[in-house]
Amino acid sequence: MATHKIFLLPGDGIGPEATAEVTKIIDWMNSSLGSGFEVETGLVGGAAYDAHELAISEEDMGHAMASDAVLFGAVGGPKWDDVPYEVRPEAGLLRLRKDMALFANLRPAICYPALADSSSLRKEVVEGLDILIVRELTGGVYFGEPKEITDLGNGQKRAIDTQVYDTFEIERISGVAFELARTRSNKVCSMEKRNVMKSGVLWNEVVSAVHKEKYSDVELDHMLADAGGMQLVRWPKQFDVIVTDNLFGDMLSDVAAMLTGSLGMLPSASLGAPDPQTKLRKAMYEPVHGSAPDIAGQGIANPIAMIASFAMCLRYSFNMIEEADRIEQAIANVLDTGKRTADIYSEGTTKISTTQMGDAVLSELQALTG
Ligand code: NAD
Numbered sequence: 033m034a035t036h037k038i039f040l041l042p043g044d045g046i047g048p049e050a051t052a053e054v055t056k057i058i059d060w061m062n063s064s065l066g067s068g069f070e071v072e073t074g075l076v077g078g079a080a081y082d083a084h085e086l087a088i089s090e091e092d093m094g095h096a097m098a099s100d101a102v103l104f105g106a107v108g109g110p111k112w113d114d115v116p117y118e119v120r121p122e123a124g125l126l127r128l129r130k131d132m133a134l135f136a137n138l139r140p141a142i143c144y145p146a147l148a149d150s151s152s153l154r155k156e157v158v159e160g161l162d163i164l165i166v167r168e169l170t171g172g173v174y175f176g177e178p179k180e181i182t183d184l185g186n187g188q189k190r191a192i193d194t195q196v197y198d199t200f201e202i203e204r205i206s207g208v209a210f211e212l213a214r215t216r217s218n219k220v221c222s223m224e225k226r227n228v229m230k231s232g233v234l235w236n237e238v239v240s241a242v243h244k245e246k247y248s249d250v251e252l253d254h255m256l257a258d259a260g261g262m263q264l265v266r267w268p269k270q271f272d273v274i275v276t277d278n279l280f281g282d283m284l285s286d287v288a289a290m291l292t293g294s295l296g297m298l299p300s301a302s303l304g305a306p307d308p309q310t311k312l313r314k315a316m317y318e319p320v321h322g323s324a325p326d327i328a329g330q331g332i333a334n335p336i337a338m339i340a341s342f343a344m345c346l347r348y349s350f351n352m353i354e355e356a357d358r359i360e361q362a363i364a365n366v367l368d369t370g371k372r373t374a375d376i377y378s379e380g381t382t383k384i385s386t387t388q389m390g391d392a393v394l395s396e397l398q399a400l401t402g
Contacts, residue, residue: 035068036350039099041076041092041128044112044121045323046386047105049331050338053390054103057342057359060394065401067355072099076128077107077121077323087124096128097314101349103342104128104318109325121323129169132314134302135201136208137169137281138344139320141268141288141298142360146367147376150293153265158291163271164216165288166209167281169302171201172231174278195231197277202238204305209275210247219251219272223260223280235277257284264288295321296334296375299341301348315349317341327374331385334373336363339393362396 038058042048061067074092075083083089087107088096096102107121117123128134143151143161151158176194183189206222213220222239224232236254243252255263257280263270264287276284289298298321304314319337327333340363347356370381371392377383384392 035070036101037099038069038071038345039092039095039102040071040073041088041096041102041104041124042073042079043076043105043107043124043323044078044109045106045325045328046321046333047077047107047323049328049333049386050319050335051103051105053335053386053393054338054342056390056394057339057397060398061355064398065355067352076104076124078109078112078115080124081112081115081119081121085119087119087121088127093127093131096132096316100312100315101345102128102132102316103338103345104316105338106319106321106323108323109328128316129302132302132316133170133304134314134316135168135170135305136205136303137167137285138212138301138303138348139165139167139285139289139298140300140344141165141285141292143292144297144364144367146364146370147293147297150376150378151291153291157267157269161268161291162216163268163288164212164273165281165285166205166212166273166275167285168197168201168205168277169281170278171197172278195229195277195279197231197234199234199238202235203242206239206242206275207246208303209273210243210250213250213273214247217272218249219253221253221255221260221271221274223255223257223274223276223284225257225280226254227256231277239275260284261287264291289320294334294375296337296373297340298337299344301341301344303348312349315345317345317349331387332374333386334375335386335390336373336393339363339390358397358400359393362393362400365396365400366392 042051076088143158148155148159173193173195176196181191224235226232226236302316343356343359346352372381
């Protein structure tokens with residue numbers, strides 16, 4: 033059985049509580065299914081600062097680079113509010129993304145039927161929703177130069193951010209979106225603002241060219257990003273995969289996320305380019321939520337976002353599609369039984385703790401595995 037090298041970075045706050053529930057699943061998969069996961073654990077964020085006065089040590093960066101996948105909990109908290117800027121907890125996350133060149137951010141928005149009532153939209157609009165937003169993560173206006181505020185000397189200042197994309201950046205992110213669409217409902221919607229932005233014109237051209245050259249079997253639509261935002265809240269089920277740039281992706285993925293209810297339910301993956309030899313992509317999997325200092329240590333955090341991030345890891349790094357499907361089904365089944373952590377609790381359901389939720393998902397997974 034092949035060995036799958038996972039580097040686990042629990043981080044701070046509820047990060048360790050959530051990752052502990054994934055470790056239970058990994059241990060069971062190793063002992064009962066012979067899955068061959070080899071797990072190393074490191075420090076990131078405030079935990080790394082306390083140990084080394086760094087947001088992540090060079091040794092742990094080395095482990096991350098050598099792993100097949102990084103599982104990341106969450107970082108940050110008031111304890112580290114005053115540490116020097118370059119070693120603040122978030123710097124560990126940014127370093128991982130940068131050094132691993134994770135240019136593709138995948139944010140699924142899945143609405144479990146049992147939670148359809150807790151969305152801010154009508155049940156029929158969101159029930160059964162399953163869309164995937166593919167956001168370009170390393171380019172665009174967050175990184176483009178010049179990026180500055182200059183004093184104009186007349187009592188005015190001028191702030192400049194630069195939206196910049198090269199062809200290769202659009203080619204590689206659209207390639208990821210088309211590949212993923214082929215494993216789903218085979219539809220991609222590309223969103224930009226070609227009506228007012230040159231980067232939108234190029235984005236549209238390059239996505240169309242990549243589609244024509246390599247992926248004409250996939251259905252492709254283009255939509256202006258503002259119209260896309262409206263369509264996401266009007267009838268989100270029209271979408272399968274949405275591909276968009278860093279800025280629009282940041283906003284549209286948060287809009288899509290809220291269609292599904294709680295932050296504690298949302299997983300994500302960030303992927304790099306495939307290695308020319310092994311064809312494996314560098315990858316990091318993490319919940320969308322942060323370290324939730326307000327509830328850390330109370331045993332009430334929802335571990336589902338973290339567990340679902342592990343399911344994404346099985347799907348995208350280890351090609352263990354059936355196992356990933358089973359974990360997602362186990363989550364849905366547990367929710368169907370009415371078990372809820374505090375963040376998704378509603379009257380008539382049963383409130384359970386972080387470990388009870390982890391145990392419930394694991395025992396459902398065991399039952400589904402037969
Ligand atoms: P947050 O996501 O940590 O929490 C927002 C709210 O959602 C809180 O009320 C929290 O209790 C709740 N929540 C989040 N995850 C939950 C879960 N799994 N179960 C139940 N409830 C959950 O965001 P914040 O409060 O803005 O930030 C707190 C800290 O986390 C800050 O230091 C911030 O910088 C950091 N942060 C880290 C990451 C990351 O590590 N990727 C992301 C966002 C924020």
